[in-house]
Amino acid sequence: MSLYTAASLKAELNDRGWRLTPQRQTILQVFQNLARGKHLSAEELHDLLQGEGEQISLSTIYRTLKLMARMGLLRELELAEGHKHYEINQPYPYHHHHLLCVRCNKTIEFKNDTILKIGSKQAKKDGFHLLDCQLTIHAICPSCQRALLPV
Amino acid sequence: MSLYTAASLKAELNDRGWRLTPQRQTILQVFQNLARGKHLSAEELHDLLQGEGEQISLSTIYRTLKLMARMGLLRELELAEGHKHYEINQPYPYHHHHLLCVRCNKTIEFKNDTILKIGSKQAKKDGFHLLDCQLTIHAICPSCQRALLPV
DNA sequence: TCGTTATTAAATATTATTCGCAATAATACA
DNA sequence: TGTATTATTGCGAATAATATTTAATAACGA
Numbered sequence: 012m013s014l015y016t017a018a019s020l021k022a023e024l025n026d027r028g029w030r031l032t033p034q035r036q037t038i039l040q041v042f043q044n045l046a047r048g049k050h051l052s053a054e055e056l057h058d059l060l061q062g063e064g065e066q067i068s069l070s071t072i073y074r075t076l077k078l079m080a081r082m083g084l085l086r087e088l089e090l091a092e093g094h095k096h097y098e099i100n101q102p103y104p105y106h107h108h109h110l111l112c113v114r115c116n117k118t119i120e121f122k123n124d125t126i127l128k129i130g131s132k133q134a135k136k137d138g139f140h141l142l143d144c145q146l147t148i149h150a151i152c153p154s155c156q157r158a159l160l161p162v
Numbered sequence: 163m164s165l166y167t168a169a170s171l172k173a174e175l176n177d178r179g180w181r182l183t184p185q186r187q188t189i190l191q192v193f194q195n196l197a198r199g200k201h202l203s204a205e206e207l208h209d210l211l212q213g214e215g216e217q218i219s220l221s222t223i224y225r226t227l228k229l230m231a232r233m234g235l236l237r238e239l240e241l242a243e244g245h246k247h248y249e250i251n252q253p254y255p256y257h258h259h260h261l262l263c264v265r266c267n268k269t270i271e272f273k274n275d276t277i278l279k280i281g282s283k284q285a286k287k288d289g290f291h292l293l294d295c296q297l298t299i300h301a302i303c304p305s306c307q308r309a310l311l312p313v
Numbered sequence: 314t315c316g317t318t319a320t321t322a323a324a325t326a327t328t329a330t331t332c333g334c335a336a337t338a339a340t341a342c343a
Numbered sequence: 344t345g346t347a348t349t350a351t352t353g354c355g356a357a358t359a360a361t362a363t364t365t366a367a368t369a370a371c372g373a
Binding site for chain 3: 028030032067068070071074093
Binding site: 087110112137138 | 232284301307
């Protein structure tokens, strides 16, 4: 279940001249232990860590999230107005996508193996190194449809 | 090519108790006349309009972009850090997706009819009313791969 | 073990986007 | 066709997410 051990994370960082810090290790661990379908914003991660007695500054959290997204360890999701959410980037059998209500932000996760295949093929065709591949469906959920257009 | 006339835009707005204003008409027209593969941020749209002698306030631009995205007329794209881009939301034969380099933001547009089918099916299954369906591939382009990891 | 330098915390800066408000102008309706 | 209603605009100010600067610290390579 846990894809990255401290050692393999360290290896991947050091390869690029970067360092393994306790902060980075802790943050990745939080995401690895997160229940399926859960994702966190920077602020939420910060609060969660504080609740566990871990004191990691918000700047470090922002830097780490960005770094890990660019390494392909985390996925950056756009599930709400105004801020990003992150989740662990799992490969094939766990890989999934999101159906999102643009009014109430209700989010439904779904799987479809074809999409990842299409994405990999397209990236390869253009010589890109794939990091993440996400289908986001913007839509209006049943209850917001009934709620007579308050936007 | 041009999906919405002034009349059909007015009808769609009035249906919901909203109004057709010159500003809204102008903004939709800009997007309808935009070359394929082009998309604009709020700021870019503002500049473009000023260049044409149109004076529409930035607040109105933000409000209009959001409104039209929620109506399904525009697509909200996340193609660069820090701000959103918008493009006209075209149906089937023009519908496309994006392959994005997370380092230099190079963007490649590609088509794949399967994706829209998958998205429509999933939305229908959950009773959602589909607005937009976009596959975004986050990756590293060939030249950034060669550029030895400056992030 | 030591020097180098990436990383951190904290405070501060930045900037995209939103909001409050008074003035204006689209619609609905008489 | 004129009038009342109220959605929309423009402006300026406010907000909030994220980035940056700096000095201190601590990983890493040798």
